[in-house]
Amino acid sequence: MTTNQTHTIAPVLPVPATAARLTALVGALATLGSTFLAWTWTAEFPGDLTVTGYPGGLQVLTLTGALLTALFALAGHGVRGLGWLVPGGKNSPVRLLALGTFTTTWYAVLAITVELGGLVNLEPGGWIAAVASLVTLVGALGLPADVPAENPGPASGWQRFTHAFKAPAPGKAAPLPSWAEILIIAAAFGIGLFIFTYGIDTEYAELFIGFLLLIGFGAPAVARAGLNRRLGALTATHKNVTVTAAFVAAFAFPFTQSNDAYATIGANILIFATVALGLNVVVGLAGLLDLGYVAFLGVGAYTAALFSGSPSSTIGIQLPFWAAVLAGAAASLIFGVVIGAPTLRLHGDYLAIVTLGFGEIFRIAMQNMDGASGPDITNGPNGIPNIPDLELFGFNFGEPHNVLGVELGRFSNYYLLMLFFTIIVVTVFRRSDQSRIGRAWVAIREDETAARAMGINAFRLKLLAFALGATLAGMAGTVQAHVTFTVTPAQYKFVEAVPPNSAFLLAAVILGGMGTVSGPLIGAALLYLIPAKLQFMSDYQLLLFGIALILLMRFRPEGLIADRRKQLEFHETGQLDAPKGDIGLSKAGV
Amino acid sequence: MNDLPQQLANGLLLGALYGLIAIGYTMVYGIVQLINFAHGEIFMIGGFGALTAYLWLPAGTSLLFALPLMILMAMACSVLVAMGAERFAYRPLRGAPRLAPLITAIGLSIALQQAIWAFYPDATKSRPFPEFEGGRIDLGAFAIGRGDLFLVIAAPLCMIALGFFVSKTRTGRAMQATSQDPDTAKLMGINTDRIIVTAFAIGAAFAAIAAIAHGVKYGEVNFKMGFIAGLKAFTAAVLGGIGNIYGAMIGGLVLGLAEALATAYIENIPGMSQLGGGAWKDVWAFVLLILVLLLRPQGLLGQRVADRA
Numbered sequence: 001m002t003t004n005q006t007h008t009i010a011p012v013l014p015v016p017a018t019a020a021r022l023t024a025l026v027g028a029l030a031t032l033g034s035t036f037l038a039w040t041w042t043a044e045f046p047g048d049l050t051v052t053g054y055p056g057g058l059q060v061l062t063l064t065g066a067l068l069t070a071l072f073a074l075a076g077h078g079v080r081g082l083g084w085l086v087p088g089g090k091n092s093p094v095r096l097l098a099l100g101t102f103t104t105t106w107y108a109v110l111a112i113t114v115e116l117g118g119l120v121n122l123e124p125g126g127w128i129a130a131v132a133s134l135v136t137l138v139g140a141l142g143l144p145a146d147v148p149a150e151n152p153g154p155a156s157g158w159q160r161f162t163h164a165f166k167a168p169a170p171g172k173a174a175p176l177p178s179w180a181e182i183l184i185i186a187a188a189f190g191i192g193l194f195i196f197t198y199g200i201d202t203e204y205a206e207l208f209i210g211f212l213l214l215i216g217f218g219a220p221a222v223a224r225a226g227l228n229r230r231l232g233a234l235t236a237t238h239k240n241v242t243v244t245a246a247f248v249a250a251f252a253f254p255f256t257q258s259n260d261a262y263a264t265i266g267a268n269i270l271i272f273a274t275v276a277l278g279l280n281v282v283v284g285l286a287g288l289l290d291l292g293y294v295a296f297l298g299v300g301a302y303t304a305a306l307f308s309g310s311p312s313s314t315i316g317i318q319l320p321f322w323a324a325v326l327a328g329a330a331a332s333l334i335f336g337v338v339i340g341a342p343t344l345r346l347h348g349d350y351l352a353i354v355t356l357g358f359g360e361i362f363r364i365a366m367q368n369m370d371g372a373s374g375p376d377i378t379n380g381p382n383g384i385p386n387i388p389d390l391e392l393f394g395f396n397f398g399e400p401h402n403v404l405g406v407e408l409g410r411f412s413n414y415y416l417l418m419l420f421f422t423i424i425v426v427t428v429f430r431r432s433d434q435s436r437i438g439r440a441w442v443a444i445r446e447d448e449t450a451a452r453a454m455g456i457n458a459f460r461l462k463l464l465a466f467a468l469g470a471t472l473a474g475m476a477g478t479v480q481a482h483v484t485f486t487v488t489p490a491q492y493k494f495v496e497a498v499p500p501n502s503a504f505l506l507a508a509v510i511l512g513g514m515g516t517v518s519g520p521l522i523g524a525a526l527l528y529l530i531p532a533k534l535q536f537m538s539d540y541q542l543l544l545f546g547i548a549l550i551l552l553m554r555f556r557p558e559g560l561i562a563d564r565r566k567q568l569e570f571h572e573t574g575q576l577d578a579p580k581g582d583i584g585l586s587k588a589g590v
Numbered sequence: 591m592n593d594l595p596q597q598l599a600n601g602l603l604l605g606a607l608y609g610l611i612a613i614g615y616t617m618v619y620g621i622v623q624l625i626n627f628a629h630g631e632i633f634m635i636g637g638f639g640a641l642t643a644y645l646w647l648p649a650g651t652s653l654l655f656a657l658p659l660m661i662l663m664a665m666a667c668s669v670l671v672a673m674g675a676e677r678f679a680y681r682p683l684r685g686a687p688r689l690a691p692l693i694t695a696i697g698l699s700i701a702l703q704q705a706i707w708a709f710y711p712d713a714t715k716s717r718p719f720p721e722f723e724g725g726r727i728d729l730g731a732f733a734i735g736r737g738d739l740f741l742v743i744a745a746p747l748c749m750i751a752l753g754f755f756v757s758k759t760r761t762g763r764a765m766q767a768t769s770q771d772p773d774t775a776k777l778m779g780i781n782t783d784r785i786i787v788t789a790f791a792i793g794a795a796f797a798a799i800a801a802i803a804h805g806v807k808y809g810e811v812n813f814k815m816g817f818i819a820g821l822k823a824f825t826a827a828v829l830g831g832i833g834n835i836y837g838a839m840i841g842g843l844v845l846g847l848a849e850a851l852a853t854a855y856i857e858n859i860p861g862m863s864q865l866g867g868g869a870w871k872d873v874w875a876f877v878l879l880i881l882v883l884l885l886r887p888q889g890l891l892g893q894r895v896a897d898r899a
Contacts, residue, residue: 339880343880345887346887349688350828352625353821354883357825360821364869364870364873365870368869368873373869373870503696503700506696510693539708542703543701543704543705545700545701546697546700547701549697550694550697553690557686557687
């Protein structure tokens, strides 16, 4: 791979590589050690950082970050037995992790200073942690770059800085026995579940911010190290194992929760994520912008509420749950076709505005049908309260049950029910994505005229995508009605601080990554957790949300989990400016 | 049905308001094929700009004297925000897939709305807007509010000025050329970037006029008023044939009339007695949009801009 044509690029800080690595390693170990000291003198700061010998709260995050930094620094040095950690970039993961540890630690130290009112509140442990993490960062920035420079000649400081975070793709892995590969996949999902659970269970805003900071730097570090690609290669060879592992991990979530309060968050995230995944069929696969998607959820929820046997329902009929699900899905399907049929024949932009209008009209209509300003169907703004809990096969979802020694509360039960619907939606998404229909959707999304010329009936397929999306949302809505006890028109606004609403659903799809399965799930989890955990900024939540949407479109339109096709589409990497050298070759499979 | 003239007058006034806002959608769409969702918020910001100007003046200033300053201030606010949005949010995305600028527009719309909510004093609830003193003016068959006079004068003036600008001035003709074929227009030496900014600015200025008209008509401004007004104005633009500036005005008038008549008369139709009244007017406007898309998707006047999709 190295020819005499490659150009080396200086590290950010001009330090000999060995000295830099040693500094980073020592710094990381010192940071690690400092987490066992007391950082502050009073337990007033949440998480109790006063105990010597026992890290708590934010210290655990620093400990994790420092440990990972040290591990990757050793692995990058070529220590035997750790080579598997860094099949891709050797030094860029260390840099990112050092940066992550540094920001998390300094955030903790600053939070202590600000919240308790002054630097005096820091114990020596806090000072040591701050200095040690800075030393680590300095060392890490002195490590050489992983990839050769693209252009000869001296680079500016900023160029060297951005370049320092680039990493080559890993080569092909040596084959392992398949049981080992399956074990690795299982372990990966186990770690994923642990991280997710940790995020949900964070008890105070400071810990959640620290968690986000560490994850924000840690995830790209793992990606730079090439572990993502390695795992991707494994999951591609064991697809069924992966899907099973994912659902086992999701299924295990309620069993990790001792408290139903956090299971509520889990159930709500799952509803949000499932609906976002349904929207991903419409937006991600077929490229249709649906701005009133939450209305279809509402149609399903109202249908289920009316047939639930709630004392406030104006229809005295109680349908069994399966029938209510079918009715909700069918009602959404009908609305989807009614809205889609006239609009989808036209230019794509009309759909956006018609769906936006439909979302509003749905809410207004539900609000008006209170008997005073319209027919008496939905009780108007008060909605339909007292929706009874479900009972399926003698299993009452409202009561706690003891399963395998774990007490599963109401929301854990509904979480598991919702998971069943998530599986349906994921299956529909994956099957249609890989089918003739899915390929036709992608073709229409990319170039409708060309797709028509290839004999694709664009209108019919677009209508199919739109109606399918509507049906999936309607189905999810029927469960949502039971989880929330009450359906009111106010739950189905275009934008609101509490997800799901149309704007947040769309944002979840886009933030996570259009056209992927895991993207909307991660996007939904983030968009639900951030407002739920950071209550103190609730006044500026939507403002920040709007600004984040603009910045996201500007700087990373393909989302966190990028679909390869989308990445190319948004960044217009043609043949000519494709990545050079070893990366291009390994992608081409040479 | 002897209140028919009154309903028609109400509808035309409402329609003129929608039409003024719709100009902004249709001009921007005609040139860059972008639905500027944030246009409703630019309208709203114009209203707050005018209110700010009025509050600067000594208390008790007659609204008639304050009006020129209010208009200037409203236009300045709206135009600045629109040009800033174009420069920093939309321009970097030119050439990106169509979804990207649409989502930016949504983000911008939410951010502007929330910025007013959070930072404008007392904007969490409706702020009272100055009104003309005196009762309604009786014109025999119907009466109009004093505030409506502003709209009656401003809307035709704006339309005439815009018609003159687009057909007679150099910039206006450059605008037409850009909307027909931006690449060729560029080759002919037209600075298309400047034309696009001009389109945003004119749309915003008209939205600012509409915001003052809205303020003096209803006597209040609030941070949410841009959303539904923007939706209606877009409907008006589609009704008239999007990309067509005269169509936007006609579409606005038709939409306003339809809304007024639906509010007044739908409940007289047998079987629909419960679906009339003000609570359902938005629903009927939406039904009209669906019907137009179904029956005459190119709009009432048709698109002057060739559809390049």
